[in-house]
Amino acid sequence: MNAWAGVAVLDMLRWGGGRLYWAFQHLIAARPGSVLLLPDRKAVGPLAAARQACPVPFDQVLAALDPALVWRPVVAIDAAAGSGVSEAHAIAGPGPWDASRLHGPRGYVLRHAGGLRLAVADDLVAIDFDHGRAP
Numbered sequence: 212m213n214a215w216a217g218v219a220v221l222d223m224l225r226w227g228g229g230r231l232y233w234a235f236q237h238l239i240a241a242r243p244g245s246v247l248l249l250p251d252r253k254a255v256g257p258l259a260a261a262r263q264a265c266p267v268p269f270d271q272v273l274a275a276l277d278p279a280l281v282w283r284p285v286v287a288i289d290a291a292a293g294s295g296v297s298e299a300h301a302i303a304g305p306g307p308w309d310a311s312r313l314h315g316p317r318g319y320v321l322r323h324a325g326g327l328r329l330a331v332a333d334d335l336v337a338i339d340f341d342h343g344r345a346p
Contacts, residue, residue, distance in 0.1 A: 218249050218327055220256035222302045226295060233261040234269075235276060241266040244318075244332035245295040247302075248275055253326045274313045275320045275330040282309035282322060287339040294335040296321070303327045310338050 220238065224231045226247055227240025238254055238261055240247040246267055251258065265272060285308045290296035300308075303323040310321045318332040 217253040217255040217325065218302055220254050220258060220260055223247065223249060223254070224260050226298055226302060227266075230266065231261045232264050232266045233258065234263070234265040235272055237272070237276070239266060239272060242293070242295050244335045246271060246275060246330045247295060247299055248272065248328040248330070250326045270315060271330065274315045275328055277314055280311040280314070280320065282311050283340045284308075285310045285321065285338055285340060288321070289337040289339075290331070291335040294331055296329065296331065296336060299323075299327065299329045310340070 220231070223238050223240050226242075228242070230240065232239040232241075233251065236251050238249045238251055238258070288296055288308075299321070303325060306324040308321050308323055310319050313320055313330060318330060319336060319338055321329045321331065
């Protein structure tokens with residue numbers, strides 16, 4: 212049984228600097244070079260704070276949600292300050308993370324076992340997988 216209870220809408224709002232959006236059945240928060248995505252069914256709290264819009268180009272969100280992504284377990288992440296990676300880890304709580312190379316935009320998408328995803332530009336993160344550093 213998965214003990215992961217979800218993510219507080221307030222935490223998503225804070226991560227996004229007070230801006231929260233809803234599109235593609237996901238809550239979406241954005242920072243320069245990073246996009247945090249949470250399935251709306253995994254949100255804890257009222258969704259009224261989310262504006263029905265997409266804060267980044269649609270193709271960036273769709274790339275992070277692509278069902279054809281190939282996931283690999285993450286061993287370590289070296290992230291630039293301001294990328295939102297450490298805050299996303301704190302929001303998600305304990306649990307394994309996987310990562311995949313994005314198709315299209317240059318970067319990676321990190322996926323928490325509970326459904327939270329974080330798309331990050333190449334220049335903000337370096338990821339060590341269980342079989343060595345990603346190309």
